[in-house]
Amino acid sequence: xxxxxxxxxxxxxxxxxxxxxxxxxxxxxxxxxxxxxxxxxxxxxxxxxxxxxxxxxxxxxxxxxxxxxxxxxxxxxxxxxxxxxxxxxxxxxxxxxxxxxxxxxxxxxxxxxxxxxxxxxxxxxxxxxxxxxxxxxxxxxxxxxxxxxxxxxxxxxxxxxxxxxxxxxxxxxxxxxxxxxxxxxxxxxxxxxxxxxxxxxxxxxxxxxxxxxxxxxxxxxxxxxxxxxxxxxxxxxxxxxxxxxxxxxxx
Amino acid sequence: xxxxxxxxxxxxxxxxxxxxxxxxxxxxxxxxxxxxxxxxxxxxxxxxxxxxxxxxxxxxxxxxxxxxxxxxxxxxxxxxxxxxxxxxxxxxxxxxxxxxxxxxxxxxxxxxxxxxxxxxxxxxxxxxxxxxxxxxxxxxxxxxxxxxxxxxxxxxxxxxxxxxxxxxxxxxxxxxxxxxxxxxxxxxxxxxxxxxxxxxxxxxxxxxxxxxxxxxxxxxxxxxxxxxxxxxxxxxxxxxxxxxxxxxxxxxxxxxxxxxxxxxxxxxxxxxxxxxxxxxxxxxxx
Numbered sequence: 001x002x003x004x005x006x007x008x009x010x011x012x013x014x015x016x017x018x019x020x021x022x023x024x025x026x027x028x029x030x031x032x033x034x035x036x037x038x039x040x041x042x043x044x045x046x047x048x049x050x051x052x053x054x055x056x057x058x059x060x061x062x063x064x065x066x067x068x069x070x071x072x073x074x075x076x077x078x079x080x081x082x083x084x085x086x087x088x089x090x091x092x093x094x095x096x097x098x099x100x101x102x103x104x105x106x107x108x109x110x111x112x113x114x115x116x117x118x119x120x121x122x123x124x125x126x127x128x129x130x131x132x133x134x135x136x137x138x139x140x141x142x143x144x145x146x147x148x149x150x151x152x153x154x155x156x157x158x159x160x161x162x163x164x165x166x167x168x169x170x171x172x173x174x175x176x177x178x179x180x181x182x183x184x185x186x187x188x189x190x191x192x193x194x195x196x197x198x199x200x201x202x203x204x205x206x207x208x209x210x211x212x213x214x215x216x217x218x219x220x221x222x223x224x225x226x227x228x229x230x231x232x233x234x235x236x237x238x239x240x241x242x243x244x245x246x247x248x249x250x251x
Numbered sequence: 252x253x254x255x256x257x258x259x260x261x262x263x264x265x266x267x268x269x270x271x272x273x274x275x276x277x278x279x280x281x282x283x284x285x286x287x288x289x290x291x292x293x294x295x296x297x298x299x300x301x302x303x304x305x306x307x308x309x310x311x312x313x314x315x316x317x318x319x320x321x322x323x324x325x326x327x328x329x330x331x332x333x334x335x336x337x338x339x340x341x342x343x344x345x346x347x348x349x350x351x352x353x354x355x356x357x358x359x360x361x362x363x364x365x366x367x368x369x370x371x372x373x374x375x376x377x378x379x380x381x382x383x384x385x386x387x388x389x390x391x392x393x394x395x396x397x398x399x400x401x402x403x404x405x406x407x408x409x410x411x412x413x414x415x416x417x418x419x420x421x422x423x424x425x426x427x428x429x430x431x432x433x434x435x436x437x438x439x440x441x442x443x444x445x446x447x448x449x450x451x452x453x454x455x456x457x458x459x460x461x462x463x464x465x466x467x468x469x470x471x472x473x474x475x476x477x478x479x480x481x482x483x484x485x486x487x488x489x490x491x492x493x494x495x496x497x498x499x500x501x502x503x504x505x506x507x508x509x510x511x512x513x514x515x516x517x518x519x520x521x522x523x524x525x526x527x528x529x530x531x532x533x534x535x536x537x
Contacts, residue, residue, distance in 0.1 A: 051425065053424070082427075097437060107423070108426035
């Protein structure tokens with residue numbers, strides 16, 4: 001089943017740089033879809049379109065549609081606040097809000113109007129378990145989140161997204177600043193998460209792409225070059241440019 | 252080789268020495284002023300001086316009405332300038348697009364800061380005292396001081412808001428916050444110490460000014476405390492001006508005592524701002 005369908009999406013920033021060129025792809029539910037390719041390929045821009053974070057940047061022209069469960073989220077009438085609760089995002093740099101660990105996790109829920117302490121506590125524990133960090137922080141939930149290590153902070157950021165029980169989780173190079181052990185923990189968490197969430201990951205290396213992908217899309221200079229299920233793109237790429245990239249000839 | 256390196260060493264020492272001297276030269280006047288005022292006026296400070304009314308044509312007694320008046324004026328100024336200034340700073344830092352109109356506003360604010368205080372006084376006389384018919388009053392004087400204080404509050408608050416990392420805003424919005432919720436719950440909270448510092452520094456200036464209240468709210472002498480915003484009031488800086496220039500045979504001790512009270516008031520506010528700033532810096536999480 002397809003969770004998201006991207007239909008001929010093109011996008012330009014107001015300084016004239018083109019970011020996405022006529023991209024079409026179908027992103028399946030409950031799988032990890034990996035978007036990879038060299039920097040400047042449009043992967044992050046695409047992620048930021050999926051929860052309309054691009055609204056914060058100057059975007060000159062966007063054409064095409066993004067259907068989430070059949071509804072075009074690029075429609076100006078879309079309730080972006082509700083959309084962002086359904087489509088969560090983890091950023092490359094772990095940014096915890098200047099609140100306690102608990103405060104980071106309940107922030108989004110409180111904004112959504114949840115005031116019941118029991119619900120909030122339940123969400124905190126559930127999402128910290130899912131992000132594989134409960135055991136490390138359960139005794140210090142009221143301490144400032146910034147006191148955690150980078151790897152722990154990034155998992156708190158993941159938990160902050162999961163606390164809202166979104167349908168889709170976007171991850172933009174979530175492990176680029178992390179050590180191998182923390183990276184392993186995040187990747188393992190993702191494998192668990194896909195049972196309940198649709199995951200779109202921009203990996204920080206081809207190796208990570210190959211390790212995690214259920215489906216993989218190769219982006220080059222704003223263009224979707226190749227999109228294939230499973231590991232085929234890494235073992236048997238069809239396009240010459242994909243082959244050059246995955247075999248390490250450039251990038 | 253050896254001689255040139257020892258020459259360089261000597262030059263370096265001379266350079267550092269000169270800089271240390273210049274630093275001392277900037278600190279020296281402040282210390283000198285405090286010591287001088289303290290030595291000349293310290294003996295005037297007493298409970299009666301701080302809580303009593305002036306008598307014998309202000310040549311004896313206390314300066315309570317002036318102290319209370321300055322407190323009222325400072326509070327009145329805060330009442331108008333803080334909400335307005337902080338709101339303007341939020342608009343400029345968080346909402347205003349970068350266009351001609353916004354640049355014009357900024358230029359206006361910068362120029363507002365450069366206007367001599369006596370001009371504010373005349374402006375306040377024209378607008379608040381005469382045109383709006385508030386009379387010579389605490390209200391008119393507070394409004395005049397507010398306009399003078401606004402640029403300080405706006406620019407320091409704007410700076411404090413801009414210092415909050417952009418990433419906090421992006422993250423907050425990405426979990427479903429509106430722009431205003433983000434500002435209220437994250438940005439303002441983090442910028443608060445910086446804003447408070449600016450507010451206190453602005454008010455401190457207002458508390459010490461004479462010229463803006465000269466025509467708008469200051470009374471030469473009041474035998475009672477003001478009991479309405481439409482009353483005129485005595486104020487410490489203006490009182491100091493009066494007893495230093497308008498009253499013959501004024502005991503010098505009372506003049507310096509009054510100056511000392513004003514100095515303590517202003518330096519006390521300054522110290523508060525410094526404490527807030529350094530505490531916040533120690534606690535800051537970014």
